[in-house]
Amino acid sequence: MSDWGGGYVTDVGYVAGYHPEQAPGHLALAALISGVACEIIERPEELSYLELGAGLGFGTTLLAASNPSWRVTAIDFNPEHVAAARAFAAEAGVGNVTFLEADLATLSDQPMAALVPEADVASLHGLWSWVSEETRAGILKLLGAKVRAGGLVHVSYNALPAWQGALGLQRVVREAGRRLAGRSDRQAAAGIGVARALVAAGARHLAADPFVKQLLERLSGAAPGYLAHEFMNAAWKPVFHVDVATGMAEAKFSWVGSARLYENFPDLMMNEAERAEAARFDDPLLFELIKDISGGPALRHDIYVRGARRLGENERNRTLSGVMLTLTTRPSRFAYEFEVPAGKANLHRGFYEPAVEALAATPQTVGALLARPGIEPGHANPPELAAMLVGSGQAMVVLRPAAGPLPALDRFHAAAARLAGRFDKLDRPIALASHRLGGGLVVPALELMILSRLVTEGAAEPALWARLIAPGLEAEQAEGLGKEIARILDERTQIWRLAGVV
Numbered sequence: 001m002s003d004w005g006g007g008y009v010t011d012v013g014y015v016a017g018y019h020p021e022q023a024p025g026h027l028a029l030a031a032l033i034s035g036v037a038c039e040i041i042e043r044p045e046e047l048s049y050l051e052l053g054a055g056l057g058f059g060t061t062l063l064a065a066s067n068p069s070w071r072v073t074a075i076d077f078n079p080e081h082v083a084a085a086r087a088f089a090a091e092a093g094v095g096n097v098t099f100l101e102a103d104l105a106t107l108s109d110q111p112m113a114a115l116v117p118e119a120d121v122a123s124l125h126g127l128w129s130w131v132s133e134e135t136r137a138g139i140l141k142l143l144g145a146k147v148r149a150g151g152l153v154h155v156s157y158n159a160l161p162a163w164q165g166a167l168g169l170q171r172v173v174r175e176a177g178r179r180l181a182g183r184s185d186r187q188a189a190a191g192i193g194v195a196r197a198l199v200a201a202g203a204r205h206l207a208a209d210p211f212v213k214q215l216l217e218r219l220s221g222a223a224p225g226y227l228a229h230e231f232m233n234a235a236w237k238p239v240f241h242v243d244v245a246t247g248m249a250e251a252k253f254s255w256v257g258s259a260r261l262y263e264n265f266p267d268l269m270m271n272e273a274e275r276a277e278a279a280r281f282d283d284p285l286l287f288e289l290i291k292d293i294s295g296g297p298a299l300r301h302d303i304y305v306r307g308a309r310r311l312g313e314n315e316r317n318r319t320l321s322g323v324m325l326t327l328t329t330r331p332s333r334f335a336y337e338f339e340v341p342a343g344k345a346n347l348h349r350g351f352y353e354p355a356v357e358a359l360a361a362t363p364q365t366v367g368a369l370l371a372r373p374g375i376e377p378g379h380a381n382p383p384e385l386a387a388m389l390v391g392s393g394q395a396m397v398v399l400r401p402a403a404g405p406l407p408a409l410d411r412f413h414a415a416a417a418r419l420a421g422r423f424d425k426l427d428r429p430i431a432l433a434s435h436r437l438g439g440g441l442v443v444p445a446l447e448l449m450i451l452s453r454l455v456t457e458g459a460a461e462p463a464l465w466a467r468l469i470a471p472g473l474e475a476e477q478a479e480g481l482g483k484e485i486a487r488i489l490d491e492r493t494q495i496w497r498l499a500g501v502v
Ligand SMILES: C[S@@+](CC[C@H](N)C(=O)[O-])C[C@H]1O[C@@H](n2cnc3c(N)ncnc32)[C@H](O)[C@@H]1O
Pocket: 008, 014, 015, 016, 017, 019, 052, 053, 054, 055, 056, 075, 076, 077, 078, 081, 102, 103, 104, 105, 124, 125, 126, 127, 130, 131, 135, 229
């Protein structure tokens, strides 16, 4: 393997994906919930978005396609990724995204840095804890130079201490894998095989750790490219939130909160005794450390701002009341109970059921949902309502309530459906693009293929589509797929309408 990657995997490409935490509208909602002013939702048209380590560029291209007035820039040092991203954007007819091939370790000192515009929002997903110290320093320098005052940065990373029990797992996967296979995806698969054998043999530091067990279960269906980029990088290193925040502070960024919205609510993250310990400190970084030790996430999605404008509670609530939300799941499938680190979050049915019913008919502002007649006081306030609906993955922010479907997105969806057609599984997650949402709606690959056929062909033909989507299936399996397509059309069309996709 050549070494221009400085130990980062370069022989196998990454997988195409969309991560809603990276969307500016979502980040703006998270900032508001944490009491930091951000006008993206009120004025969504003028925005410069920057993604570092953009991989195949699916998410960046989707954001550009959904927001034609935005200027979108994406950087990656792997020419295979950049070439694929440019080809996809051209096929999808998206002109407001630029892909730059550059090494983030040194970019800020190169003449090419002049091509990176000032950014209102920057995002780095899956980069920070996978790259070297030198690259992290380069990233901080670039962010410091390019993110405007008031701008937001989203950074995700493998967090400590959640990963502490799995340090040995990653090491054995990488070390054993490198000795057993050539290409890094095969190395990851071989290394995971060794780790599983060690778990079966009772190796104490793997077998006894619940996080390792959970991780190995989750990895069984994972795409080979994902496994290579997760486990095979030389500099892979989970980090503490406080260390990321200290580095970001040197570049003048202050920590705002989590893009996983319910993580901003201590009651859902810690038990009473843990909260009491955390409450002894008014330093938010120490509070966060105690939260992470008490059961914080393995993958953190943090938001930083360069120059925070803190809002008073009334102003925050007033602004949040004007935010429009749409439902992303059918009411009959809405989960009123979901797992959180402190146990189970239970959404009070007396309050949330009518809210979900209202949302099933049309998008609603947070204020309108709270002002509905018969609402018992004390069950929710603007931040809690928005965080529970959106944070549970069952609603999304609507950036342009009045916007209808954008005809140009038909071409994006056709290109995305061709891309998804090359996936190894029809249930791999991907996303639909929406001008109304200003971002993507995460769906299985099959749903994207169906939507794309529906907008181009007009009438639905589930049995025929099943044969076209999966030509090699036996008659019985094709019949099953046809039924699944009919179910998706029945259950999801209203969600697509609400999201302004159709
Ligand atoms: C795990 S992937 C994540 C891709 C994308 N953000 C996503 O979530 O789909 C990390 C990406 O960072 C890129 N990368 C790693 N080191 C880099 C560097 N020094 N400069 C630029 N890009 C880098 C890799 O090529 C890869 O595409």
